[in-house]
Amino acid sequence: MARHLLLPVVMLVISPIPGAFQDSALSPTQEEPEDLDCGRSEPSARIVGGSDAQPGTWPWQVSLHHGGGHICGGSLIAPSWVLSAAHCFMTNGTLEPAAEWSVLLGVHSQDGPLDGAHTRAVAAIVVPVNYSQVELGADLALLHLASPASLGPAVRPVCLPRASHRFVHGTACWATGWGDVQEADPLPLPWVLQEVELRLLGEATCQCLYSQPGPFNLTLQILPGMLCAGYPEGRRDTCQGDSGGPLVCEEGGRWFQAGITSFGFGCGRRNRPGVFTAVATYEAWIREQVMGSEPGPVFPTQPQKPQSDPQEPRENCTIALPECGKAPRPGAWPWEAQVIVPGSRPCHGALVSESWVLAPASCFLHPSSSDSPPRDLDAWRVLLPSRPRAERVARLVQHENASWDDASDLALLQLRTPVNLSAAPRPVCLPHPEHYFLPGSRCRLARWGRGEPALGPGALLEAELLGGWWCHCLYGRQGAAVPLPGDPPHALCPAYQEEEAGHCWNDSHWSLLCQEEGTWFLAGIRDFPSGCLRPRAFFPVQTHGPWISHVTQGAYLEDQLTWDWGPDGEETETQTCPPHTQHGACGLRPEAAPVGVLWPWLAEVHVAGDRVCTGILLAPGWVLAATHCVLRPGSTTVPYIEVYLGRAGASPLPQGHQMTSAPPLLCQTTEGSWVLVGMAVQGSRELFAAIGPEEAWISQTVGEAHFLPSSGSPHWPTGGSNLCPPELAKASGSPRAVHFLLLLTLLIQS
Structure with a gap:
């Protein structure tokens, strides 16, 4: 959360803050020196959303180095003193030794010759005694230089505000620094000082914004001594x-330092403005620390007082809504893009910003050379909704792993001319890496890559997201740890509400869109190559959020909008996966899924005439059923049989049909897998033919069936009404049990 790289530290100097929240008047012996000017800079015409500063524009900006590199920013307030943030130097209540730090003054670009710049060693570091962590305030530090700075056009001190100084809310001020240009996206060479204009926000407005649940439901209490600057829409x-650097406002031809860059929730996120240490609050503490230094910091009288006390009421706070992911109705996607490459079928992708389209890289790789995308972009075109003409392509950037990793089959295409987003088309929202799509989220499938139009009505493309444990373990390894909420998932599994009989969407031409609070996110791309295994699994987009953000410098990554964790609260306990087969983890039952797939191995066995039996899916091509249900007494002729999968109990039986077989007996292991223990004996719902003794027969017939090892079945829970007691789990089968069981081989039609 703090806006710098924290390092191990050692205790040095901690000083109390007498009268930190009191106004202070200058005594006759404390008059400002007339021979030291402050807040003057050379006239001139990245930080998130910022731009390169001109040399000499911010002559008080300094770079604090540790271990040979830039760590934090700071501001020169007197020839021998630099103001910065406490969290730059402290970890676990201790301070870095001052001798390990140095101050670079007069620098504009940190790469190449440092003309006019010079370095000073640090003699002492002082932080308030009551500083503990950034969220609790008092985040400031004073660095005493071993020798005074050499003042000149490129090195000058900034003016400091008195405790009575009032900065008007809404004032346009400027923050500067060499920090990341986006989250986890460092400033590129040549490391030129960045500047960004930010608006001061009133305490009530800032508190209103931070009272809205943000990443993982986090809120923040704005405390006295804190100052907010930024925009509700972020960016x-x-x-x-940038930590420790100055936020300065111009008044009467001088620049006053209003704040010290302290912390924030992410960088440039919606409704999450930056939080700064309010310098005016700490006038008394600063004066006490620098007492005796000649010349010291300058606290000029404010040129003019605000006309009124600008206390903003809470009701004036306007929460910014997402600028992405709005669709008139499901299926009418205003971000849908078609990339037209001469000689190829159109490739479907999604608009992610004013200038960039995301699409599968496999659409653009030469079949003869998977590592060499084509470069003849002049003939390429992009079709967007509601645009009268096709857009031209300026640049193609494929993911570095696109040619060998299906999960990274992504490319970004830059449009030659940015599109106007005030009307259609609109970009889709992208998730941050820590985004957690809640189980039960409403999702849709959308065209992706070179797929054909969907078969049947659009309702077939509705889906509901299943729990991460069930999805991860179905496609993961036995014993693998399941990612916790906040960790990027390995897969996202939607359960389709409807699906055409005999069709299993056995291709990779779909993307997964999930909705939160009326906003659509591109959640997944390309389903796993898994035949007809259910449910389909999609590669999560959120793992690629930093790459997309780095390339586009403006894609719409959006915070999570839905926080209903359900009655059990947040999932925080680490879970592992049960035994696994080549067709997925056996016996997994999703916790939340559409009606009909809660027991995904149940099958309806429809026998010619009026009988419907219960069957159990043992492998993709085999179903186990009770012999007495399928065969007529004394008959050895197998009747005409149809097996329906994935709908047991969800659809009404045909008129005149009735279920003639009781459900099988299932028990759950401590690892979470459900195990078929017995099949009902004819005429009884309490007596079962045990399955375990028939392992040899079933295994010989169905090589793909998975049996728990002998060491697996004893691990039964000792309590719970819906679980089997240990004696039942170890029950021996009847020698005639094989006569009660029938294996049906399925002819899969597509």
């Missing part, structure tokens, strides 16, 4: 590496 902000 311009300070970031990691």
